Amino acid sequence: ILNVEQSPQSLHVQEGDSTNFTCSFPSSNFYALHWYRWETAKSPEALFVMTLNGDEKKKGRISATLNTKEGYSYLYIKGSQPEDSATYLCAFSGRGSTLGRLYFGRGTQLTVWP
Amino acid sequence: ETGVTQTPRHLVMGMTNKKSLKCEQHLGHNAMYWYKQSAKKPLELMFVYNFKEQTENNSVPSRFSPECPNSSHLFLHLHTLQPEDSALYLCASSQTTGLKIEQYFGPGTRLTVT
Numbered sequence: 001i002l003n004v005e006q007s008p009q010s011l012h013v014q015e016g017d018s019t020n021f022t023c024s025f026p027s028s029n030f031y032a033l034h035w036y037r038w039e040t041a042k043s044p045e046a047l048f049v050m051t052l053n054g055d056e057k058k059k060g061r062i063s064a065t066l067n068t069k070e071g072y073s074y075l076y077i078k079g080s081q082p083e084d085s086a087t088y089l090c091a092f093s094g095r096g097s098t099l100g101r102l103y104f105g106r107g108t109q110l111t112v113w114p
Numbered sequence: 115e116t117g118v119t120q121t122p123r124h125l126v127m128g129m130t131n132k133k134s135l136k137c138e139q140h141l142g143h144n145a146m147y148w149y150k151q152s153a154k155k156p157l158e159l160m161f162v163y164n165f166k167e168q169t170e171n172n173s174v175p176s177r178f179s180p181e182c183p184n185s186s187h188l189f190l191h192l193h194t195l196q197p198e199d200s201a202l203y204l205c206a207s208s209q210t211t212g213l214k215i216e217q218y219f220g221p222g223t224r225l226t227v228t
Contacts, residue, residue: 004156032214043116044204046216089157093213098170100145100211104157 002026004092006105013080014113020076021108023090027071034091034102035064035075044089047075080112117141120205120220127195128228135190135223137205143218145211146188148180149204151222157204163188164211195227 005024013019025033032051038044048057053068061078077084087109091102117140127133139146148160162170163182177199179191188205202224206217 034216036219041221043118043221044219045116046218049214049216051214091157095213097213098162098211099213100147100162100164100208100215100217101159101170102157102217106154106156 002092002094002103004090004103004105006088006090006108008108009106010109010111012111012113015081017080017112018076018078019080019110020074021088021110023073023075023105025071025073025090025092025103026094027069029094029096030068030071030092031095031097032093033066033068033073034093035073036089036091037086038089038107039086047088075108077110080110082112082114085110085112116218116220118205118207118218118220120203120223122223123221124224124226126226126228127192129195129197131195132191132193134192135203135205135225137188137190137220139186139188139205139207139218139220141207141218143207143209144185145208145215146182146185147206147208147217148188148190149206149219150201151204152198152201160190162211169211192225195225197227200225200227 035047036044050066087107089107091104181189204222205220
């Protein structure tokens with residue numbers, strides 16, 4: 001069993017605040033790191049797939065960085081809005097794993113207050 | 115709307131019942147997955163199908179029986195479940211089963227076993 005840890009478990013911020021959270025994963029046998037956004041009662045939605053050390057991805061106000069040598073990824077949200085409220089999941093895939101197998105963290109639940 | 119639908123969205127069943135969960139993807143993908151999320155736990159992979167062939171069974175008890183008649187449909191047949199099987203069951207699909215391929219999720223079926 002691979003441990004993928006996310007912190008904090010939950011986060012409450014005011015509208016307009018910028019925020020970030022962490023995903024830690026095994027640095028050995030790394031292949032890819034996935035970020036998903038999951039709104040309540042909806043489907044998890046893919047945000048980013050990252051494979052290269054030092055990579056940075058951006059989608060609107062959301063960006064992510066990747067450090068494969070130390071085994072962590074940060075997700076940043078600039079100027080949080082109430083519609084950003086969701087659970088953010090990261091998932092690790094490793095070399096040698098069954099193709100398609102992702103190991104998920106428990107997620108960070110973000111609540112943005114207006 | 116991710117293009118992956120699941121029915122039913124909610125299901126309550128007794129331990130002696132037999133029921134089935136259905137997943138359909140409208141994305142032309144070749145791989146499909148079943149995941150389970152129990153309370154306070156990460157998403158856990160159950161089964162992977164690639165071109166209708168099962169490629170992963172993550173030590174799932176035999177009371178869960180998957181079926182993939184074609185690349186667009188995936189079923190999870192349930193029989194003699196236990197109360198601890200109560201969870202959210204998510205279906206996902208992807209173009210192939212690559213390690214950096216995005217998976218597209220359905221909204222899940224909330225299962226309660228009484």
